Amino acid sequence: MLRHLELPSGQRRDHSFAGLKSHTQHPFRLHLEQHWLCQLLLERLNQLQPAGQPAVLWGQELMALGNNPAPNRREPIEVWVMGKAPQPQKLTARWLVAADGAHSTVRQLLQLPFEGHDLPAPVLRLMLARLPEAVEEQLAGLTYIRHPLGTLSALRMRADWRLILRPTAAEVEPALADEQWARQRLIQIFSSYCESSAWQSLPMARDHYRIGQRCVSVRQKGRCLLIGDAAHITNTRGGLNMNFGLLEGLDLAETLARSSHGDGTDQPLAVEAWAVLWQERTHSVLMARTSQLLNGSNPLAGGHGELRPDYASKLLRQACLLDLIAARERDAT
Numbered sequence: 001m002l003r004h005l006e007l008p009s010g011q012r013r014d015h016s017f018a019g020l021k022s023h024t025q026h027p028f029r030l031h032l033e034q035h036w037l038c039q040l041l042l043e044r045l046n047q048l049q050p051a052g053q054p055a056v057l058w059g060q061e062l063m064a065l066g067n068n069p070a071p072n073r074r075e076p077i078e079v080w081v082m083g084k085a086p087q088p089q090k091l092t093a094r095w096l097v098a099a100d101g102a103h104s105t106v107r108q109l110l111q112l113p114f115e116g117h118d119l120p121a122p123v124l125r126l127m128l129a130r131l132p133e134a135v136e137e138q139l140a141g142l143t144y145i146r147h148p149l150g151t152l153s154a155l156r157m158r159a160d161w162r163l164i165l166r167p168t169a170a171e172v173e174p175a176l177a178d179e180q181w182a183r184q185r186l187i188q189i190f191s192s193y194c195e196s197s198a199w200q201s202l203p204m205a206r207d208h209y210r211i212g213q214r215c216v217s218v219r220q221k222g223r224c225l226l227i228g229d230a231a232h233i234t235n236t237r238g239g240l241n242m243n244f245g246l247l248e249g250l251d252l253a254e255t256l257a258r259s260s261h262g263d264g265t266d267q268p269l270a271v272e273a274w275a276v277l278w279q280e281r282t283h284s285v286l287m288a289r290t291s292q293l294l295n296g297s298n299p300l301a302g303g304h305g306e307l308r309p310d311y312a313s314k315l316l317r318q319a320c321l322l323d324l325i326a327a328r329e330r331d332a333t
């Protein structure tokens with residue numbers, strides 16, 4: 001269940017994931033923590049790897065690029081990595097897929113600009129083992145709260161609650177100084193549900209992180225491809241950026257697997273098509289959707305607080321995540 005809660009009025013709009021049943025066989029939110037996902041991926045990679053060869057080389061830092069031929073040439077791409085040996089070692093491969101994060105070394109080595117902007121204020125993240133009972137009763141597993149003082153996202157995790165507050169530029173200093181600002185904000189936002197004392201004694205952990213909205217203008221240079229945060233970063237609201245990275249990675253893996261049969265001459269074209277498609281999606285879906293969220297516009301709200309009738313189809317069109325899942329399932333049946 002996804003809930004939009006307007007405070008202090010208490011007006012709410014609920015969206016059951018069951019509404020996606022006709023589009024996906026997975027109409028639910030799956031919170032797959034990174035340590036589980038990594039373990040599953042490693043197990044699978046090890047199964048696929050020929051015996052005796054490691055699926056992942058740990059502790060290797062890419063330092064430099066060597067030969068980076070055009071995609072239609074037969075030579076491999078070369079990289080220099082630093083591991084335990086005192087000197088960098090050369091590795092060669094048919095493709096280099098750079099998933100080295102927001103500060104990507106590969107992006108810098110390719111001299112690709114990362115265009116966009118940083119947001120003026122960081123996001124404040126609070127972790128609480130429990131919330132006041134009267135507040136918890138108001139929240140679904142994922143709730144987006146709008147209040148005149150600012151927005152708040154509440155996410156129920158397996159073991160705790162994660163609350164995301166977005167201080168304005170003027171509020172950053174007190175918000176980061178200590179936890180009093182956060183407690184006071186929670187007291188104000190939920191004042192119609194509980195006394196301030198209900199928040200005072202609750203143990204709370206907190207951290208903060210800065211966010212930006214940036215992307216590269218091309219995904220491919222020669223035999224090197226960029227995916228994930230190396231290619232795009234956005235507001236983390238809704239997990240769009242990370243999920244987008246997972247999907248483009250999955251699609252790239254499938255593209256490579258599909259085109260690796262025979263003499264592999266079709267692969268460069270298939271990979272180029274992947275790079276163009278996902279760059280276009282980055283602009284038209286990922287960046288467009290997160291700009292909309294940042295502007296504070298609520299795609300769910302109709303003129304009188306009703307669910308906009310075109311919501312489901314619009315969301316499905318915009319969120320290529322769901323489009324892709326739906327398309328895959330159609331293909332599979």
Ligand SMILES: Cc1cc2nc3c(=O)[nH]c(=O)nc-3n(C[C@H](O)[C@H](O)[C@H](O)COP(=O)(O)OP(=O)(O)OC[C@H]3O[C@@H](n4cnc5c(N)ncnc54)[C@H](O)[C@@H]3O)c2cc1C
Nearest residue numbers: 060061062099100101105209228229230236239240241242
């Ligand atoms: C505090 C915080 C909270 C966040 N919350 C959310 C959220 O709620 N929802 C959401 O969707 N997203 C969130 N994000 C963003 C999310 O974590 C990223 O979108 C996601 O991790 C990107 O994955 P990635 O694999 O592309 O890059 P990363 O996870 O950054 O992984 C890059 C990897 O490359 C390695 N690397 C870097 N340089 C080199 C090199 N030269 N050689 C070899 N390896 C290298 C790094 O060590 C790292 O392991 C958050 C990020 C932060 C920092």
